[in-house]
Amino acid sequence: MMEKPLLEIRDYRLNFNTFDGVYHALDGVNLSVVAGQSLGIVGETGCGKSVTVRNVLGLLPSPPADVISGEILYRGKDLLRVDQKEMQRIRGSEIAMIFQDPMTYLNPVFSIGTQMVDAIMAQQKSLPREQRKNKREARQHAIAMLEKVHLPNPEKQIDRYPHELSGGMRQRVLIAMALSGAPKLLIADEPTTALDVTIQAQILDLIAELVEDMGLSVILITHDLGVVAKICDRVAVMYAGQVVEYGSVDDVFTRPRHPYTEGLLRSIPHPGRPPESLSGIPGFLPNLLSPPKGCRFFERCPKALEKCRETPPRISRPEKGAEALCHLYSEERGDA
Structure with missing residues (x-):
């Protein structure tokens, strides 16, 4: 029997109302963290990593933020619907957060x-x-x-x-x-971004040590896949406001299923591979003021099918391996 999640995000959709129109920041995000587990969230800048976790502590002002649907359940309680007094009790004593630039958050x-x-x-x-x-x-x-x-x-x-x-x-x-x-849950939002490489390693070692000593659950937001491999048990790969791949670190890193995850892994230098094996992901994130009708990765995907242009993909849940938001696997199963 699977352990009940400490934190569970279900079908989370969030927009920002801007002067240019409605920005569709998050589209159907599903994530969970069980007690004592570490979850890494990775992806390009602007893919929705920080936005996903900030409303766990009610840190997105409304307006402009507008929750369209979904739940953020902490121990079964929907944090999107608790009052301000209850949220103040939860902050710090139940859920805590570390931000990117310490100088910004210290007076x-x-x-x-x-x-x-x-x-x-x-x-x-x-x-x-x-x-x-x-x-x-x-x-x-x-x-x-x-x-x-x-x-x-x-x-x-x-x-x-x-x-x-x-x-x-x-x-x-x-x-x-x-x-x-x-707290029972620690959210670390790119905690080493403003630090040099040596200090980054020290801070990451410290977080790993505290997780073990205090039995913390952790959500770590980062651009660095190596950091996730070192610290986390599970990983969610985000692209353009969606979780496109989700599973154990071992499954995602050794058997990536989504073409975007494959592209991220190919862009990492490796001592055992020649420099010419490195490759980037061409193109740019789509404009979420007017998101694509089909797959949001379609324009950049080397494996795109014609149906990807118009039809949104569904999550593929294999018996083994990571979940992927991709038409390739529905094609393999013969799904319509």
């Missing part, structure tokens, strides 16, 4: 300690009064979390301001802040 006029203590105190508002920490206890908890994420000299660093820390140190502060409420 430059307050010390690290002030910001962490305020976050810890805010996360305790739903607890009975006798269980809440006072400011001194919250500060000690903040220092302990900074130590847990391997920030050097946390007793001194806690009184510094964001501009006094390096990019990697600031990202460790954000991770410590996110985990200070002991």
Whole structure:
């Protein structure tokens, strides 16, 4: 029997109302994460990775965001329909998020300690009064979390301001802040984008260590397929607002089914392959103000069929291997 998902996104459709018209950002997204599992979401810039997860915490303002259909179920509760008070309780204490650029999400006029203590105190508002920490206890908890994420000299660093820390140190502060409420699910939205390669590796090792030590479930958004292979159990490949392939990391990386996934994998340098084996994916993402009638990858696909132009593909669910949103496999089965 399959374990019940901790988080489940079902048939999620989301538009943005813009001055140029309706932008069809997400079209029928389905994803799930069980307790203790890591899910990677990959794809080109603009494919809908961050938009998919931001409304898990109600971070998309409406307007312009407009949920057309679907559910985001956390432990069976639809987060799209909870009130603001309940969402504030869930943020931090149940689900936490790490963002791309730590300098953007740390207030430059307050010390690290002030910001962490305020976050810890805010996360305790739903607890009975006798269980809440006072400011001194919250500060000690903040220092302990900074130590847990391997920030050097946390007793001194806690009184510094964001501009006094390096990019990697600031990202460790954000991770410590996110985990200070002991959440069950951590969403990491390209947490290493603004960092150099060496620090990226350290942050990824840290996230992997925390997942194991704290039993966290993780959703990791990234452009780097190597990162997903290192950290994640499952992977969702997104293209133009749709999940085009979804399965275990082993299935997707060793037996890719969707032509877009194949193109992404061919674009990665490999020490055992000649440089001329590298190839990119020609063309550009479609304009989602007026999305294609059929497959959204049709114009760029080397394996496109004539029916791909007008007929939207359906998910192919094989007995073994990853799911793929592609007509090729319905053709193999003889589906109409």
